[in-house]
Amino acid sequence: MRQAVMTEPGKIEFNEAADPSPGKGEVLLRIKRIGVCGSDIHVYHGKHPFTPYPVVQGHEYSGVVESVGEGVEGVKAGTLATARPQLTCGKCGPCKRGDYHVCEELRVQGFQAPGCAQDLFVVPKERLVVLPESLTPEQGALVEPAAVGAHSTSRASDLTGKNAVVLGAGTIGNMVAQFVRCRGAKEILITDLSDYRLDIAKQCGIENTSNAGKESLADAVKRVFGDEGFQVAFEAAGAEATMSAAIAGIERRRDSGSRRFRRKAPD
Amino acid sequence: MAVVGEHEISLIGTLMYKHEDYVEAAQMIAEGKIITEPLVSKHFPLEQYLEAYKYIEAQGDKTMKVMIDL
Numbered sequence A: 001m002r003q004a005v006m007t008e009p010g011k012i013e014f015n016e017a018a019d020p021s022p023g024k025g026e027v028l029l030r031i032k033r034i035g036v037c038g039s040d041i042h043v044y045h046g047k048h049p050f051t052p053y054p055v056v057q058g059h060e061y062s063g064v065v066e067s068v069g070e071g072v073e074g075v076k077a078g079t080l081a082t083a084r085p086q087l088t089c090g091k092c093g094p095c096k097r098g099d100y101h102v103c104e105e106l107r108v109q110g111f112q113a114p115g116c117a118q119d120l121f122v123v124p125k126e127r128l129v130v131l132p133e134s135l136t137p138e139q140g141a142l143v144e145p146a147a148v149g150a151h152s153t154s155r156a157s158d159l160t161g162k163n164a165v166v167l168g169a170g171t172i173g174n175m176v177a178q179f180v181r182c183r184g185a186k187e188i189l190i191t192d193l194s195d196y197r198l199d200i201a202k203q204c205g206i207e208n209t210s211n212a213g214k215e216s217l218a219d220a221v222k223r224v225f226g227d228e229g230f231q232v233a234f235e236a237a238g239a240e241a242t243m244s245a246a247i248a249g250i251e252r253r254r255d256s257g258s259r260r261f262r263r264k265a266p267d
Numbered sequence B: 001m002a003v004v005g006e007h008e009i010s011l012i013g014t015l016m017y018k019h020e021d022y023v024e025a026a027q028m029i030a031e032g033k034i035i036t037e038p039l040v041s042k043h044f045p046l047e048q049y050l051e052a053y054k055y056i057e058a059q060g061d062k063t064m065k066v067m068i069d070l
Helices: A038-044 A136-140 A143-155 A169-184 A194-204 A218-230 A241-247 B002-006 B019-030 B046-059
Strands: A002-008 A011-016 A026-036 A060-068 A078-081 A121-125 A128-130 A163-167 A187-193 A207-213 A232-235 A259-261 B012-014 B040-045 B065-069
Touching: A002 B046, A011 B046, A026 A078, A026 A136, A026 A194, A026 B046, A038 B046, A060 A121, A060 A136, A060 A143, A078 A136, A128 B019, A136 A143, A143 A169, A143 B012, A143 B019, A163 A169, A163 A218, A163 A241, A169 A187, A169 A194, A169 A232, A187 A194, A187 A241, A194 A207, A207 A218, A218 A241, A232 A241, A241 B002, B040 B046
Parallel strands: A163 A187, A163 A232, A187 A207, A232 A259, A259 B012, B040 B065
Antiparallel strands: A002 A011, A026 A060, A026 A121, A026 B065, A060 A078, A078 A128
């Protein structure tokens, strides 16, 4: 099978590797789509602090089930699927209480462990997510960033009826804003420095946008929410300035505040 | 941080996701509640992985999700 290896920042070599086969409890995927994300770009530039080279990239993907190993039931060949890229220790405090996503020994495939930039990829069934039949391979590869939106918005208290600000309209900010909508927010304002990204947010049904290079957050909040202000904010731009503006502007004493995305960690 | 204290604001961190978030994300996309089509800017075949990065670099903020096709 073909395999793409980033041997050093800015350099990718293509190898012919042996086809892997699924072991007990594992599933073999034929990879169809891989999304390139902001963290991958940090690796490309040699600016990802936790990624050694050489590395096989790819952590947001979809693939078709090629075959299954011993003991795997209910997963049919030909089915479109994806899988979480998180390798966890199972022994630390967070793992023991079920919070494996903040495992003290967390390794993410495509960064600290080999990713899926190859034709065939083995994943254990417990990390596999079989996709609904209507999903396209593209949509399957977007489940990963969408899951970031699902998780971050579930960290907030009840969003029903609240006005929300989402700072940053890249893929993560966009997904967060759409999940804020799913969770019953009243009005949503999304901000970015890029009109291009704000236009894509509009195409995804997030109507209220503001270019932070042209309008202050305070002015945008006034324009969109009037006197109601906003009760929750999600920080998805990775910038101190937006974080400070959100803290200064958010309604006092609410149960849920701003969210901080760790831009240097895999997202 | 003084404002965080004086306004009694809660700051909450968040990292990646749990399994149920993946399942919910897939379901919401299937139900059309999460719209994905406008997000995909361009496709490159596996052999052009490096060109994908160069494209992203050249486009600056005028690109969103770039897909590698196998």
